Amino acid sequence: MEFFIQILIAAVAMGTPLLFATLGGVISERAGVINLGMEGLMLVGALVAFVVMLYTGNYFYAVAAAAFASGIVSMIHGVVCLMLRASQIASGLALTFFGTGLSGLFGDKLMGETVEPLSRIPIPGLHTIPVLGPVLFNQDVIVYFSYLCVALSWWLLFKTRIGLNIRSIGEAPEVCDSLGLSVLSYRFFAVVGGGMLIGIGGAYFPLALTPFWVDGITAGRGWIAVALVIFAFWDPLKALGGAYLFGLALALELRLQILGIDMSPYFLKMLPYVLTILVLTLVTIRNNRRGIQVMPAALGKVFFRGEKH
Amino acid sequence: MRKLISIIISTTLTMLLVGGSAWAAKPSVGFIYVGPVGDGGWTHAHDLGRKALEEAGHKTYFVESVPEGSSEGQILKIARKSDIIFTTSFGFMDPTLKVSKKFPDKVFLHCSGFKQSKNMGNYFGRMYQAKYLAAIIAGGMSKKGRIGIVGSQPIPEIIRHINAITLGAQQSNPNIEVEVLWINSWFDPAKESDAAQALIDNGADVIVTMADSPATVQTSKKNGVYAIGNDTDMAIYGKEAHLTAAVWNWDVYYLAAVKAVENGTWKSSADWWGLDSGIVGLTSFHPDVPQSLIVQMNREKGRILSGTMDVFDHGFTKRDGTRVTKALNDGEMLGMMYYVKGIISKIPSG
Known part of the structure; x- marks a missing residue:
């Protein structure tokens, strides 16, 4: 039982950076903008969080600075693919290269520095619940903040006028434009807001998981998040389940070995991606039968104001 | 037009990361790394060896975080401007062999593998x-x-x-x-x-x-x-x-290997140096x-x-x-x- 709980605790820890990045991706893509720059944005967030933590020793400043910095860098994506109307795919990929290079360049002098990792704070009352207590309510503040972000982004997208506008713009920007909504401003803020969440996902590495800086500290988690956005069907609540499921896959890869269960490492490594393809295929087949379209209809498409298509 | 601008921006950003510059009198040395130089481990150790070569007056080049599966292009790029090329991960073996045939007058040294040719050798430490x-x-x-x-x-x-x-x-x-x-x-x-x-x-x-x-x-x-x-x-x-x-301590090997090439005494071989060499x-x-x-x-x-x-x-x-x-x-x-x-x-x- 103890072993089982430890697996779940590890799954939440591994899933948390994925969760933030996926939420960021969901918000951006709900407005119709693909962001393939997640890995780069996470690295920028991780670096800035580490530097601020090193010099101020304040977790709040570190997280805020990571969000701010990633927000600024995602503005590049906003400007290039919204205002200059370039390909979102190319711009996103460039952002990944840029973020990776930038963090490597400025991180060069930080080798050997370490910070104190976040400690766990049990929530009174809740942390004594069997299984769920130690897994979900005996975590660090960033994990608690991630629960809040899931709830807030779900509420924002599905329960507010702003959310309705964002989703509509992701579906039919021309219609929204004719109704007087500023497609570009909404999209720009969705990209920047999403970028800030992605940056916090990166910040979780040096603040909690691995409290030092090495180049490429996120080791490709940004790409898993790209797949997770699709896996979660652009829904913050499903993002929560998806991120923890992927976190569980990462944690299981190690724990299955302890149990002596012999599974091909290649199989375990491809599991998250196979799951994504499988779920996507199954749900798409089901939705097509029922005539439901889940993917934002205008996702990835360049918006030309007042022009015919 | 806007697409063009974005492509230019993207390529410039990529180029910035690769970098490079002019030739030098002593043999120039190129490195292909599997990880980032700041990994604090394997690649960092190789890069300390590269820095020792720089101090010894050699012009050096490197590309970091090269995926083992698709390294040939990067090896080719480094081989064009270097006289001696070190590829520092097992998975670079076959691409190194392939590129080495295109530059018969340059020396290729592959770390941790076993395939050799007239101008490609292997090296590793015990x-x-x-x-x-x-x-x-x-x-x-x-x-x-x-x-x-x-x-x-x-x-x-x-x-x-x-x-x-x-x-x-x-x-x-x-x-x-x-x-x-x-x-x-x-x-x-x-x-x-x-x-x-x-x-x-x-x-x-x-x-x-x-x-x-x-x-x-x-x-x-x-x-x-x-x-x-x-x-x-x-x-x-x-x-x-x-x-x-x-x-x-890769500098021990890198300085010796480059010296051998410089003096014309280098011959393709598989070097597996032990504790006694200090590697x-x-x-x-x-x-x-x-x-x-x-x-x-x-x-x-x-x-x-x-x-x-x-x-x-x-x-x-x-x-x-x-x-x-x-x-x-x-x-x-x-x-x-x-x-x-x-x-x-x-x-x-x-």
Whole structure:
């Protein structure tokens, strides 16, 4: 039982950076903008969080600075693919290269520095619940903040006028434009807001998981998040389940070995991606039968104001 | 037009990361790295060797984080501007061989592989000797009698190191148990840390890592257990935990190899340098390590240095109980795909 709980605790820890990045991706893509720059944005967030933590020793400043910095860098994506109307795919990929290079360049002098990792704070009352207590309510503040972000982004997208506008713009920007909504401003803020969440996902590495800086500290988690956005069907609540499921896959890869269960490492490594393809295929087949379209209809498409298509 | 601008922006950003400049009189040297130079481990160790060449007056180039699967283009690019090219990961072997045929007047040296041509050689160090010595310390420092190893990729090189660690630890604690967890990656700090945690949760009190980042040292510090560093000195990441590290001193080899090419004495060969050359070694010890343990380690070190003993030359028992009585030759060591007795984990079937 103890072993089982430890697996779940590890799954939440591994899933948390994925969760933030996926939420960021969901918000951006709900407005119709693909962001393939997640890995780069996470690295920028991780670096800035580490530097601020090193010099101020304040977790709040570190997280805020990571969000701010990633927000600024995602503005590049906003400007290039919204205002200059370039390909979102190319711009996103460039952002990944840029973020990776930038963090490597400025991180060069930080080798050997370490910070104190976040400690766990049990929530009174809740942390004594069997299984769920130690897994979900005996975590660090960033994990608690991630629960809040899931709830807030779900509420924002599905329960507010702003959310309705964002989703509509992701579906039919021309219609929204004719109704007087500023497609570009909404999209720009969705990209920047999403970028800030992605940056916090990166910040979780040096603040909690691995409290030092090495180049490429996120080791490709940004790409898993790209797949997770699709896996979660652009829904913050499903993002929560998806991120923890992927976190569980990462944690299981190690724990299955302890149990002596012999599974091909290649199989375990491809599991998250196979799951994504499988779920996507199954749900798409089901939705097509029922005539439901889940993917934002205008996702990835360049918006030309007042022009015919 | 706007598309064009965005393409220009994207390419410029990419170019910025690659960089490069003019030629020099001494032979110029190019490096292909599998990880980032700031990984604090394997690639960092190679890059220290590159910096030693720079200090010796050579113009050097490098590309970092080159994926093993698609490295040919990068090797080609580096080969165009360098006289000597070092490719520093096993997976670069075939692409290096291919590119070496296009530049017959340049010298290619591939780390950790076995394929050669007229202008391509191999080089490596007998890291297993340093791991064996470090493990004597690890075995002696484990109170629970259990060492946890964070494995990277399950290839013969790493399996050889794990076996050497087990045999070394048995020198100071004959009943030591060794548990291995594979992360199936060379570099993934979060996973390395999680693996160390899982091993500690399962009873290990000395953690040895085969992966490239210092994450395990840090996790060991957090849990109040000891750790052995990998490839570079990782003490700065947790001196409370860091017993010692088995490290690479690539400058020893790089300076010698480049000198040989410069003097025209270089011939294609497979160099596997040992502890005596200085290419591998240990860093300074944790203050907790008792003098008696260091003396014991030094005795074994002396035997390896004098050539009277090597790790796999005096018989051992495999995990399945079969006994190996004769000394292994280099080929057998390079193809090692079994565990020795004392390792409680099963070898992955992959």
